[in-house]
Amino acid sequence: xxxxxxxxxxxxxxxxxxxxxxxxxxxxxxxxxxxxxxxxxxxxxxxxxxxxxxxxxxxxxxxxxxxxxxxxxxxxxxxxxxxxxxxxxxxxxxxxxxxxxxxxxxxxxxxxxxxxxxxxxxxxxxxxxxxxxxxxxxxxxxxxxxxxxxxxxxxxxxxxxxxxxxxxxxxxxxxxxxxxxxxxxxxxxxxxxxxxxxxxxxxxxxxxxxxxxxxxxxxxxxxxxxxxxxxxxxxxxxxxxxxxxxxxxxxxxxxxxxxxxxxxxxxxxxxxxxxxxxxxxxxxxxxxxxxxxxxxxxxxxxxxxxxxxxxxxxxxxxxxxxxxxxxxxxxxxxxxxxxxxxxxxxxxxxxxxxxxxxxxxxxxxxxxxxxxxxxxxxxxxxxxxxxxxxxxxxxxxxxxxxxxxxxxxxxxxxxxxxxxxxxxxxxxxxxxxxxxxx
Amino acid sequence: xxxxxxxxxxxxxxxxxxxxxxxxxxxxxxxxxxxxxxxxxxxxxxxxxxxxxxxxxxxxxxxxxxxxxxxxxxxxxxxxxxxxxxxxxxxxxxxxxxxxxxxxxxxxxxxxxxxxxxxxxxxxxxxxxxxxxxxxxxxxxxxxxxxxxxxxxxxxxxxxxxxxxxxxxxxx
Numbered sequence: 001x002x003x004x005x006x007x008x009x010x011x012x013x014x015x016x017x018x019x020x021x022x023x024x025x026x027x028x029x030x031x032x033x034x035x036x037x038x039x040x041x042x043x044x045x046x047x048x049x050x051x052x053x054x055x056x057x058x059x060x061x062x063x064x065x066x067x068x069x070x071x072x073x074x075x076x077x078x079x080x081x082x083x084x085x086x087x088x089x090x091x092x093x094x095x096x097x098x099x100x101x102x103x104x105x106x107x108x109x110x111x112x113x114x115x116x117x118x119x120x121x122x123x124x125x126x127x128x129x130x131x132x133x134x135x136x137x138x139x140x141x142x143x144x145x146x147x148x149x150x151x152x153x154x155x156x157x158x159x160x161x162x163x164x165x166x167x168x169x170x171x172x173x174x175x176x177x178x179x180x181x182x183x184x185x186x187x188x189x190x191x192x193x194x195x196x197x198x199x200x201x202x203x204x205x206x207x208x209x210x211x212x213x214x215x216x217x218x219x220x221x222x223x224x225x226x227x228x229x230x231x232x233x234x235x236x237x238x239x240x241x242x243x244x245x246x247x248x249x250x251x252x253x254x255x256x257x258x259x260x261x262x263x264x265x266x267x268x269x270x271x272x273x274x275x276x277x278x279x280x281x282x283x284x285x286x287x288x289x290x291x292x293x294x295x296x297x298x299x300x301x302x303x304x305x306x307x308x309x310x311x312x313x314x315x316x317x318x319x320x321x322x323x324x325x326x327x328x329x330x331x332x333x334x335x336x337x338x339x340x341x342x343x344x345x346x347x348x349x350x351x352x353x354x355x356x357x358x359x360x361x362x363x364x365x366x367x368x369x370x371x372x373x374x375x376x377x378x379x380x381x382x383x384x385x386x387x388x389x390x391x392x393x394x395x396x397x398x399x400x401x402x403x404x405x406x407x408x409x410x411x412x413x414x415x416x417x418x419x420x421x422x423x424x425x426x427x428x429x430x431x432x433x434x435x436x437x438x
Numbered sequence: 439x440x441x442x443x444x445x446x447x448x449x450x451x452x453x454x455x456x457x458x459x460x461x462x463x464x465x466x467x468x469x470x471x472x473x474x475x476x477x478x479x480x481x482x483x484x485x486x487x488x489x490x491x492x493x494x495x496x497x498x499x500x501x502x503x504x505x506x507x508x509x510x511x512x513x514x515x516x517x518x519x520x521x522x523x524x525x526x527x528x529x530x531x532x533x534x535x536x537x538x539x540x541x542x543x544x545x546x547x548x549x550x551x552x553x554x555x556x557x558x559x560x561x562x563x564x565x566x567x568x569x570x571x572x573x574x575x576x577x578x579x580x581x582x583x584x585x586x587x588x589x590x591x592x593x594x595x596x597x598x599x600x601x602x603x604x605x606x607x608x609x610x
Contacts, residue, residue, distance in 0.1 A: 004586045005574060084463065096529045096568035127463070134476055134513045135569050137582035170461040172469070175476045176513030178567065192468035192497065194510035210463050253531035253572040260573045295530055295568075326572060328531050342533050346567055352510070 005103070006260025009277045013239060015247045016223050017263040020107045026142055028149035031110040037155055039226030043118045044163050048079065051122045057233035059245030060225070064090055064181070064218030065294065065323045067244075067312035070225075076205035077123050077213045086209040087119045087128035088190070091219040092174050092181045094133055095294035096346060097326025100249035100261050101219035105132070105139045108223070109146035113169065115222030117155060118229065119215045120167040127168050129209070130219075131186055134175040143171050178350035182398050183216050185352070196354045197398035220249060220325075240266030244311040254329035257282045266311040273310065274329060285331040289415075293323025295343050296403035298410030299336075320410070336418045340411040341369040347404035358401035361392040365408055372419070375426040382419045386412045445492040451481055455496065467497045471507055475514055483518040512567075520555045520562030522600045524548070525579040528565055531572035540576050541565055543590045547597060561600060580605070 008014065008021060019025040019034060028036070043051055055071030062068045077085065089112060093101040104112060116128050132139055147169050150156040158166045172190055174180045180189045184198035187209050208214025224246055228236045237245035244266035250273065251261050257279030264273060270290065274280065281287050287302040292310070298320040300308070308318055315322045330339065348362040365388050372381050389409035392401045412419060446452065455474060462469040474493045479485050485493075485508055487501075494501040508514045526544050528537040545551060548563050555562040571577030574586035578593070583606070585596060599605040 003584055093570050094568060097531050097572050098568075099570040099572045099574070102570045129461075133570070134511070135579065135582070137476075137480075168461075173473045173476055175472050175511035177511050189472060190469055191466065192471035192499070192503075192507065194507055210466055251573045253575055254534040259535075259575070291530070326531070328534060328572070330534060334534065339530055339533065342528065342530050346529055349512075349567060 006258060006262075009258070009260075009262055011272070011277050012263045013247050013265050014263050015227055015239065016104065016108070016111060016220070017249060017261075019111075020103065025107045026109055026146060028110055028146065028153060031108070032153075035230055036110055037114055037153075037226075039229035040114050040117055040121075040155065041161060042229040044121055044161050048122045048124075051118065051229075054228060054233045055225070058228045058236040059240065059243055060221065060228060060236065061244055061312055062218055063220035063224065063248055063325065065095065065296070065321075067322060070217065070221055073205065073217070074119065074122055074215055076203070077215055078206060079123050079213075081213060083212045084127065084210070085123050085125040085213045086215075087116050087123075087125050087169075088186070088204075088209055088214055088216040089116055089128070089130040089219055089222050090181065090183065090186055090216060091130055091132045091136070091139075092186060093136075093219070093324075094178045094181050095296065095324040095326060096343075097251060097253055097291060097294045097328045098324040099251050100325060102136055102139065103249070103261055104219055104223050105136070105143055109139075109143045110150065111223040111226055112219050113143075113146060113150055114155070115217075115225035116169060117150075117160065117167055118225050119217070119222065121160070121163070121165060123213070123215060124165060125215070126166050127170075129170050129172045129190060131172050131174060131180070131190060133180075134173050137173070140171050140173055147171070177352075178346075179352045179398075179400055182400065185398065186216070187214070194352070196352055197400075199397075224248075241309075241311055243313060248325050250310065251324075251326040252278050252329060253326070255282050255285065255331035255334070256280065256329050259329075264310065267309045267314070268311075270305050270308045270310050270327075273327070274305075278329070281329070281331050283331075285333060287329065288332045288334050289330045289336065291326075291328040291330070291407070293321045294326040295328070295346065296399075296407060297321045297323045298406050299414060301414050336411055336415040337369070337373050337422045340408055341366075341373045343407050343411075344369050344404060347400065351400060351404070355397035355401070357392050358396040358398075358404070361388055361396075361401060362404050364388060365404070369408075372422065372426075375429060377419075377423050377426055379423060382412060382416065382423070385419075444495070445488055447478065447481055451477060459496065468499050468503070471497050471499065471504055472511065475504070475508065475511075479514060484515045486516065518555070518559070521560050522580050522605070523562045523564065524597075524600075525564045525566040525569065527567070527569045527571065527575070527577050527579075529568040529572075531568070532575040532577060535575050537576040540578075540588060540590060540593065544578075544593060547594060561597070 060070045180195040185195035189195040204214045344365045348366040351362045353359045389405040392405035458470040494504045550563040
């Protein structure tokens with residue numbers, strides 16, 4: 001069945017999405033005809049140290065959300081423990097606003113596979129798993145087929161490219177749990193358990209899959225690796241800005257004329273993405289707010305976006321985050337209280353319940369915000385929402401609690417007037433007097 | 439624990455299960471629990487007690503260890519869904535472009551509430567969290583098929599095709 005996606009845009013810098021529009025883009029023939037596996041051929045002649053140095057020089061940073069330097073992450077994996085080691089690809093994409101890994105796997109799965117094989121060679125791992133969210137069932141078949149093709153051509157299996165090193169790669173599915181995108185919860189899920197996060201440290205680099213040293217990266221991160229070895233670290237780094245090399249897929253959704261997944265260099269101006277690539281706000285409306293890096297990232301008001309560039313450091317400086325690269329664009333008619341409510345409904349649903357600040361915090365925030373949105377709010381709710389969110393921050397077992405608290409805190413702090421207006425409106429329409437809060 | 443399989447699946451699924459039990463490190467067959475449950479559900483319609491016990495047997499864990507996993511994952515269902523499980527995303531990216539009204543329309547058109555199954559067992563409806571189609575919203579999934587930029591009219595056509603049996607037989 002033909003699925004409709006967005007068209008590409010001339011302002012994109014197409015590196016990892018360069019094959020997306022090609023016929024049979026997912027097949028190994030297409031991949032090989034367009035320099036596929038050339039990165040591996042280069043990397044396999046290098047020492048692990050040289051591979052890691054190349055990655056460090058490329059300034060590639062994790063595309064899953066945290067933006068941690070990839071070369072650094074790989075360097076943390078001990079290579080002499082005698083234990084088996086593992087390569088895990090996090091394709092459990094489920095951060096609201098994000099839909100890029102899905103395209104990467106559907107349109108160009110070999111890129112991710114090649115990145116994983118290079119990672120495997122670096123630490124002489126013999127096994128890797130691609131953790132794909134359950135909803136992406138159709139991608140299991142596409143990726144399995146790509147894996148089979150790679151085995152046939154000798155890029156997976158025994159004695160890869162005559163190196164004497166073996167590497168096996170498999171798909172593994174989740175079954176509906178946002179929390180499994182958190183790396184330690186993902187590893188629990190991979191072991192057949194509930195996806196409850198693990199205490200860190202130790203980090204997965206040292207004690208990861210099956211209690212062994214593990215390289216665990218996001219799908220897009222692995223997909224970005226081959227080109228670095230094909231074209232060089234300097235070339236890749238120069239696409240972006242200092243400390244944030246290369247390009248990334250941004251997923252634009254919401255009130256723009258041309259929502260879509262677009263590949264842009266790190267440091268690309270946000271308003272250029274919104275106004276030129278995405279054709280501006282639809283129906284001639286004005287921009288009200290941008291959620292810049294998936295639903296966990298604190299919202300930005302329109303005036304904060306004016307000179308902002310899309311890279312990890314610039315967004316961190318603006319007290320939000322580049323996160324997973326999912327931008328939700330909201331126009332002047334957007335009901336921020338409704339967005340805040342829907343956001344917390346999501347986190348309350350997805351909280352695994354393991355730690356109390358997250359389980360109770362998300363639940364109570366949800367109860368208060370739903371009541372507030374439905375017209376039953378009281379004056380003290382506005383501060384209460386902000387306080388509850390502030391009390392969760394930094395006090396939960398894993399980042400899900402922060403991911404819930406950060407956006408809610410920002411909605412209240414930056415759009416307090418909308419909460420006040422909602423309250424005023426509730427009071428005007430409500431027949432019964434305000435609840436007395438003691 | 440008996441190694442005899444008491445429940446059998448289609449040959450394709452049996453082949454998939456046989457492979458699953460070989461891909462994890464030795465002694466780590468518990469890893470196959472979640473994939474096995476999901477793939478079994480696709481064929482059986484839900485993860486009932488029989489499936490739980492079978493998966494437990496094959497993976498070398500107790501039925502309780504399988505049972506506790508099911509409660510965690512939102513895609514695993516203990517009761518059968520409709521033949522076509524219609525999932526409407528209402529998360530923020532879809533919400534921005536009208537998912538709430540699509541969700542209202544879906545419930546109205548199907549005369550179903552969230553997580554209900556139609557009397558004939560053909561269609562079930564669920565409001566779901568982000569499914570990874572944000573840039574092509576509003577989006578729905580019917581079983582595992584994605585449908586993008588769904589209008590109320592598109593929704594009605596899709597439902598009609600589920601009912602007359604033409605769904606999936608032509609490009610939508």
